[in-house]
Amino acid sequence: MKLAHLPLRLSIGAYFLNSGLGKRNLEGDAAESMHGMAVAAIPQLAELEPSRFAKLLSYSEIAMGAALIAPFFPAPLAGLGLTAFGAGLVQLYLKTPGLREPGSVRPTQQGAGLAKDIWLVGAGLTLVLEGLTHGRRRH
Template sequence: MSKISDVILRGVTGAFITNSGVGKIGMPAEHSAGLQQAAASGIPLMAKLPSDKFGTFIGYSEVGIGAALLAPFVPNKIAGAALTAFTGGLLSMYFRNPENTQADGIRPTQEGMPLAKDFFMLAIGLALMTQNEK
């Protein structure tokens, strides 16, 4: 990370994702099961993981992605790829639930607004992946 724009893109996004992950580690089993149900709506394979440990699994995953973004020795392409893959999973929940989008299937409803913000993280991940590093 050499440019101030890299520090801003990676720092803010990395801190946000890390904080989100820390909040999920050790969450109560009933909250973990609810999170798993939401995740499985976008990625059905998630339903096969143990529901009582799902929140902790996602929490550690988010902390890992956040740490990759925050670590200056991780190349932008790697950090961006991790963020893009993670955000792709989040957006799959957005698009696979009709209550999240208006009739056009793209614009968010009030229910979909919390997931629609993830388009910003997708853009950041793609920007990091496509930068020419010197």
């Protein structure tokens, strides 16, 4: 892990680990609510039971957090995962009614929490692009 990546990877990785660990035992109304919101943005997720969806989300967040924190995990690969995860959250934000001002991408009060997830896409793309350009000489 490059020293310059350390703050980014540790802070986001710890956030993901905490979020994933907090969802490990999510069931009932909480799992149904989370699942319902995800299905509204990605209809294919309706095939999963809410408790199964919550478990898979939990495991995914734990794995993403661990990959970001692990110094041996390649930055571009961690960046791809982070970009995909962030893109899914941005899709959720864009497709869920009431989270945006009418005719705009600006968040409503209810959407502010999800709108900020665009930073995950930016951080992920930074890791990917830095990995792709690392070591190239400029002429």
